[in-house]
Amino acid sequence: MLPWGQQLLDMCAALLLLLSFAMLSQRRIVTLVNLYAVQGAVLTAATLLLAWRTGERHLYLSAALTIVLKVTFLPWLLRRLLRRLDIYRDSEPRLNVTGTMLVGLLIVVFAFALAQPITRLASTSTRSAIGIAISVVLLAFLMMITRRKAVAQVVGFLSMENGVFFGAMSASYGMPMVVELGVALDVLIAVLVLGVFFFQIREQFDSLDLHHLESLKEHD
Amino acid sequence: MSFPNPTLLIGCLALLCGWGVIGLAGLLRPGSVRWAGNILFTLGAALGLALAVLGAVSLLGGGTERLILPVGLPNLPMHLRLDPLSSVFLVLLGASSAGISVFAGGYFRPGEGTLPGLMCLQYHLFLASMALLLLADDAYSFLVAWEVMALSSYFLVVSQHRIPEIRRAGFIYLVMAHIGALAILLAFGVMQGGSWLFTFHAMRAAHLTPGWAAAAFLLALFGFGMKAGLVPLHIWLPEAHPAAPSPVSALMSGVMLKTAVYGVLRVTLDLLGHPAWWWGLVPLALGLLTIVYGVLFAAVQTDMKRLLAYSSIENMGIVFTGIGLTILFDGAGMPVVAALALVATLYQCMNHAFMKSLLFLGTGSVLHATGERNLGRLGGLIHRMPWVAWLTLIGVLAIAGLPPLNGFVSEWLLLQSFLFADRLPHAPVNLLLPMGAALVALGVALAGYVMVKFFGVIFLGRAREATLARAHDCGVLERIGLAWLALGCVLLGLFPLQVVHALGAVTQQLLGAAVPQAVSVWWLLAPVPGRAVSYGPLVFLTAIGAVVGIAMLAVRLTYRQRVRRSPAWDCGFGALTSRMQDTAEGFGQPIRHLFQPFFAIERQLPAPEDRAPRYHIEIRERIWSMLYEPLARAVQRLADLASRVQQGRISVYLFYSFATLLVLLAVALFR
Amino acid sequence: MTLGDWITQGLEVLMAVAAAPVLLGWVNQCRAWLQNRRAPSLWLPYRNLHKLFHKEAVLAENASPLFRLAPYVVFGAMVLAAGIIPSMGTRLPLVVSADAIALVGLFVTARVFLALAAMDVGTAFGTLGARREMMVGFLAEPALLMVIFVASMISASTALPAITEHLLSGRVGLSPSLAFSAVAFVLVLLAENGRIPVDNPATHLELTMIHEATLLEYSARHLALMEWAAALKLFNYVCIGFALFLPWGVAEGHIGPLGLLVAIPALAVKLATAGAGLALIETVSAKLRVLRIPEFLASAFLFAVLALLVQVLLGT
Secondary structure, eight states, X not given: OOOXXXXXXXXXXXXXXXXHHHHHHXXXXXXXXXXXXXXXXXXXXXXXXXXXXHOOHHHHHHHHHHIIIIIIIHHHHHHHHHHHHTOOBOOOXXXXXXXXXXXXXXXXXXXXXXXXXXXXXXXXXXXXXXXXXHHHHXXXXXXXXXXXXXXXXXXXXXXXHHHHHHHXXXXXXXXXXXXXXXXXXXXXXXXXXXXXXXXXXXXXXXXXXGGGGGGGXXXX | OOOOOXXXXXXXXXXXXXXXXXXXXXXXXXXXXXXXXXXXXXXXXXXXXXXXXXHHHHHHHTOOEEEEEEEEETTEEEEEEEOHHHHHHHXXXXXXXXXXXXXXXXXXXXXXXXXXXXXXXXXXXXXXXXXXXXHBOBHHHHHHHHHHHHHXXXXXXXXXXXXXXXXXXXXXXXXXXXXXXXXXXXXXXXXXXXXXXXXHHHHHHOOXXXXXXXXXXXXXXXXXXXXXTOTTSOTTHHHHHHHSOHHHHHHIIIIIHHHHHHHHHIXXXXXXXXXXXXXXXXXXXXXXXXXXXXXXXXXXXXXXXXXXXXXXXXXXXXXXXXXXXXXXXXXTTOHHHHHHHHHHHHXXXXXXXXXXXXXXXXXXXXXXXXXXXXXXXXXXHHHHOHHHHHHHHHHHHHHTTOTTSHHHHHHHHHHHHHTTGGGOSSHHHHHHHHHHHHHHHHHHHHHHHHHHHHHHHHHSSOOSSGGGGGOOOOOHHHHHHHHHHHHHHHHHHHOHHHHHHHHHHHHHHHHSOOOOOOSOOTTOBOOOTTSOOOBOHHHHHXXXXXXXXXXXXXXXXXXXXXEEEXXXXXXXXXXOOGGGSOOHHHHHHHHHHHTGGGEEEEEEOOOTXXXXXXXXXXXXXXXXXXXXHHHHHHHHHHHHHHHTTOOOOHHHHHHHHHHHHHHHHHHHHHO | OOHHHHHHHHHHHHHHHHHHHHHHHHHHHHHHHHTTOOOOOTTHHHHHHHHHHHSOEEEETTOOHHXXXXXXXXXXXXXXXXXXXXXXXXXXXXXXXXXXXXXXXXXXXXXXXXXXXXXXXXXXXXXXXXXXXHHHHHXXXXXXXXXXXXXXXXXXOOOHHHHHHHHHTTOOOSOHHHHHHHHHHHHHHHHHTTOTTTOOTTOOOTTTOSHHHHHTTOOHHHHHHHHHXXXXXXXXXXXXXXXXHOOTTXXXXXXXXXXXXXXXXXXXXXHHHHHHHHHHHHHHSOOOOGGGHHHHHHHHHXXXXXXXXXXXXXXX
């Protein structure tokens, strides 16, 4: 039997994967944002666990960063945005839910195959979670593809960042602090800029449905 | 080389010739139903039984017999061989054809298409060719038997040739059969490996490069898969099987499809020796696709024989999934697990031979009694035809994979071998395989749905047409045939250990391993290597029987209330009519709804103010428009091009011959 | 196998048969409490059965012998299943005759007979119920098998006693895949037993009913057997859940009288908790439309597959 800390870490990894699937199947945007917050919380828990098990100090810092930014601030920002933009529900996704799920399952299998060589190279005790991290990234990508509403795509983008963060954590106990701070800042700025964009898009088209952007294409 | 005395082989050969003689005897009085039907077919059944016994003796002995007959090509006499693999299929052929033949003895009526005597010839030729196919030990006699089998079954399919659809079905069958045969011919061509010897012995000895071996395997899989109805090569099957008279449908579905399985096993595991592990992925993937595809289409059919034909496709999918697993595990160096998968495969073949023959014969009786194949016009026949209904019920329960009948055993074995997937050393495959198991489970569960529909709509409920009240139960010979096959289903279900034990000779021959038996009790099947898993169908039957008996007795003794008959509850709306029941279309509705992308649906809904509202739905396979119609058009275009050569003048034709001769001579000169 | 084992086996089966209606009564009681209603007696299902057995049986004019046979077969299958599931001890004589896959097969047998009987009289509701019952069946069965596969991957056996013993041995810690498959199993349990998000056992609303529609033509003792079988099915499913996920209290090896003294109270406590949990789920969730049931069961399947993937992903 594995040690308890390891078991809990595995549990967190599994929960992250589950949350990715939950996001993939969710039709309501508000719930999507909430799920993103939960994902952040699980990530925080995983980071704290890992910090406690390995004694790497900087992981405590990144846990704090995660909780401030991804669990509290960004979801708050997004919810406010949703309220002000008055959106509650995404229109039906492009592919039906069951179909998306099946594609998602295949993606996980693919991610697993992809993670095989990395897992062999890595020396961390958490290396078995690399496959899950890659899955989280790819599933978030899939979610961005299958959604029509811009906000859902931003959530997908953020969730993708979560996956990358988790991957770095499990492959090498986290990125250097400088990189981590940089990424956090990037994400923050990106969300702010995209928020401004939303208002612009809506002003232009009276809707956040992205297929309106297709009309910007030059017709030849 | 010294051969053991080939007694059994000669016996099989004699029986095979016996079938030929019976067939010819049919021509003595071709119009007589009594002679050709009752007497000759029953005699044929006896020979089938004898063949099964010989096969069983050979299988239990586990030996190999060989014989070379001085007929055939000048430098290639006919090689025959009786080994465990062919014995299994001989048992299958003999035992199930015995039931079918007895049934056929009572089935044929005068004035239906082909004369009974001629039918008798074609039928017994068909049987003999399949037997020869299983005994053949060189490519030439194998292909001759294969072609005779295809042709005789073609004539049987078109026995009611006055109906245009049947002629069309026969044509499609013939075309597909020949494309398949071509692929098999090429596969043999590759396998001789430059030695130009076409005996199977030479092929076993030939050393092929991995690329050529794979090519031979894929060609053989294509050719045999076409005969087996592997999706997407299956399109002839739902046309041809229902078109034939029911005993012939039974023979085609129950036995002929298995010759394709025999071919694949013979080529892959015997002639090509040890296959590479990745070969297994091809039949596995196709098999899984076939399972789901076949069962989904079976669920939406409204013609009872077409429904069974699609269900055959599903079952062949299960078989090919098993073959895929066998190759996969064998290639990965897990011969015992491979043996488990192979046993599951062979068991499934055996089961399907009995179950599907039983069901097809049941539909034959229904067809005779009512003249209806459309599920929408049947119903309530359990009251008019109790024999057929109850015997068919056994087949229905068996094919739905319910313990303690036989269908469940092979399903169980297959799932057990799937569970070794995580031991495979190949990374993403071991993740995908359990999902394959889920697909198998889905297929089997859907098969249950299909079979409830099949039995419920035909035999249960109210008669949907007034004419059904005149339906009559089948005759004695037909009952014997049905009962024999039903008995087979029950015995194969109740004594799996004995069957698995007998199949050990085959796994020993092909894989060099046999499945273990973990416990030493004769009523418990525990074949899974290294795992304490067991299954005891006899306990199942006894226990359920005991509980049912006790419950009945207790109810009878304790509560002496009588039973009153009254009309069914009509919800206060007035009399119930038979049109208020679910139709066959209605029963398929959830499937249509859930798996819409699979089907090409044409639906006509009634308009709101329609005086005579009609609801019509037609479901076609997308594969026709996506694959076959473009293909047919391409072939047509090529043929048009080629037809330019046709001039109609004798001198031009002579010129063609002359030119060909010159070219050939030139080639001979400059080589 | 000793005589003692056979006695224990008989005891286990009899206890299941006797306790199944009580479990149903308990679930109904909890539900009533949670919904601020006055609860019916715990023994109400028994009184119901007693009443039904005493009534005169009315059969439809065109009911075939299959219709009369089906209740006995369904009941028999459920009783046998109760004997196979290791709810109190893992070394019982009948347990070797079936593994989890065969158990699923046994449930399918019962369902097929139920559906065939429902089609027998040829009423609109009967066939509708049969169709829906089979639909739930073919969606739930793969999910259930995936759950079993996960358990068997962890413990390298599909036999329920082996799985239970493996869990009891303490070699399995906090396993995410077991947690996921437990969720999947609960969803399957709800669907297979016609509990609330899928079917409502308390109403006969024609638009949505599934299980009740198949029983409409049954009366008196036949109905009693069918209802008893349904109660047993719930009991069996809950016990399978215990065997797969919460085996604590089950006696390993040969079970003596002392072992029973531990096993029976443990089982009773677990059943009471599970019944209360079931009532809670039924209270807080709303009935789904029939067309949404496939999605519900697809999510069960997804959970099971995720469990499997996680098992392989993290297991390396």
